[in-house]
Amino acid sequence: MENKQDNELMYLVAEKNTQALKIIYKRYEMRVFNFIYRYTGSRGVAQELIQETFTRLWFSAHLFDERKGNFKGWLYTMALNITRNEMSKKEYLYGFKVMDETVQHLSTNNNGIRETPEQLYEESETRNSVINALTQLKPYIREVIILKNYDHLKFKEIAEVTGAPEGTVKARYLKGIDILKAILNPKEVINHV
Amino acid sequence: MCNINKNRLLALYFHEGTEREDKKIRGHVEQCSECRDYLLQLEETTNLLNSVTEVKPLDGTLDMIVDTLPLNAPENIQTVEWAKTDILPLKSIISIVGILLFITGSLVFLYFFHDKLDFLPFWDALEKSWAGKYLGSWGMAAILFFLFGTFISMALTPVLILENQSKKYRYYFG
Structure with a gap:
């Protein structure tokens, strides 16, 4: 099942196949999570909304139609709509302050190599300034x-x-x-x- | 100052233009220092944005999602069908009823008050009517517009409410 295309997996998800959902999640987890994180500026909100996005995907898989567009676009549309709704619902006014959680999860970089405190600080500073800029x-x-x-x-x-x-x-x-x-x-x- | 459309520079930078168009713009950029500077600044800014590493969601997020999913969801999907098939005709009926009410109300009004407001010819009769004497022609026009707007709003309100509700269904179920 791992080798199946997104479209094929979506048909399986529509039939309530959790294995297919897991594969799709693993493929898009980082992209969707980081998309929401950069949009909202909050890791906590991103955590909450990635769950909602994939739960929604589960419920609406039967509505996916590959003739109308590719899966990636469909998933991003869903994630974007959920994020927009959440932001307006909670009246964040799209102006988040970057949370103090960045240093904590930077202790290991993407390659699994532990970074020095200086590197961590520098990366944290860059991240904060970029996320701050985005939220403006x-x-x-x-x-x-x-x-x-x-x-x-x-x-x-x-x-x-x-x-x-x-x-x-x-x-x-x-x-x-x-x-x-x-x-x-x-x-x-x-x-x- | 170079007046080239920046969208064309974007197309070049992200390789989204046609080969022919890219070649043309590349030729221009080679000659134009302003466009070169712009592309350089674009590259610097995008590089800075891209220097931020990705973050991972918490471990166990997938399990949390899967654990909360009802495995036999089609029952919920039935509700979507209901929302799509039943609410839409209902909305149409309500708007038709609203319009009929408006027309009936106007006819009833005309029937009982036609001797006081002789509507034919429309404008002259209004001016000569008892209301026209008090309000003047502009006042009458304003009142009529106000009444018309009120009727239309009242007729449309249920439709808008139902439209909003059907959106909620779509929101929840996808």
């Missing part, structure tokens, strides 16, 4: 930046996921990059002023 963007701009930069979706795919026209998506991306450039390179801003 308007949500409709932030989602485009995240989907493009981290999830490597094409602009056309982002347009499908967000429901905005492709031209609008590109304009949002350009605007977001300009804002991030100003936030992440304060010296440059001062020089311009």
Whole structure:
């Protein structure tokens, strides 16, 4: 079953096959979790929403239709809608403060190699500044930046996921990059002023 | 100042344009220092964004999800079918009833008050009517628009409420 395509697995999930769900989860766990984390700026919220996303996937697997689009886009649309709803429901106003949890889970990097405290600090600082910068963007701009930069979706795919026209998506991306450039390179801003 | 559309630079940077278009823009970028600088800044910013490593969800998240799933979910799916098939005709019926009520109300109004508000010809009769004398023509027009809007809103309100409810169904079940 491991070798099956996403579409094939989704048909099995629709038939309530938990094994298929587990394989899909393992394939997309990191992408979905990091997408929500970068969007909300909160690891706790991301933890909560990844569960909701895959639970929703379980219930709505029968609605997936590969003729209407690929699975990745469908999953991102679902994750994005859940995140948007949650954010507006809880009235976070999309302005999170980065939580103090970053250092804790950075003690081991992705390759499983333990990092020195200096490396940890530096990485934590970078992460905090980037996540902070992202949370300062308007949500409709932030989602485009995240989907493009981290999830490597094409602009056309982002347009499908967000429901905005492709031209609008590109304009949002350009605007977001300009804002991030100003936030992440304060010296440059001062020089311009 | 270079007036090239930045979308074309984006297409080049992310390799999303056609080969022909890419070649054309690349030729321009080689000549234009402003576009080169822009692409360089774009690269710097995206590199900085990408320098952040990924984080992992808690261990055992998958087990938590699977443990909470009802394995025989199709019963819930039946509810979606109900929401889609039954609520939609109901909404249509309510909006039709609303419109019929509006038309009936207008006819009843005309029947009882036609001697006081002689509507034919419409505008002249309004101005000459007892209400028109007190409110003037603009006042009458305002009142009529207000009444019309109220009726339409009242007719549409149940539809909007039901529409909202059916969205909730779709939200929950996918």
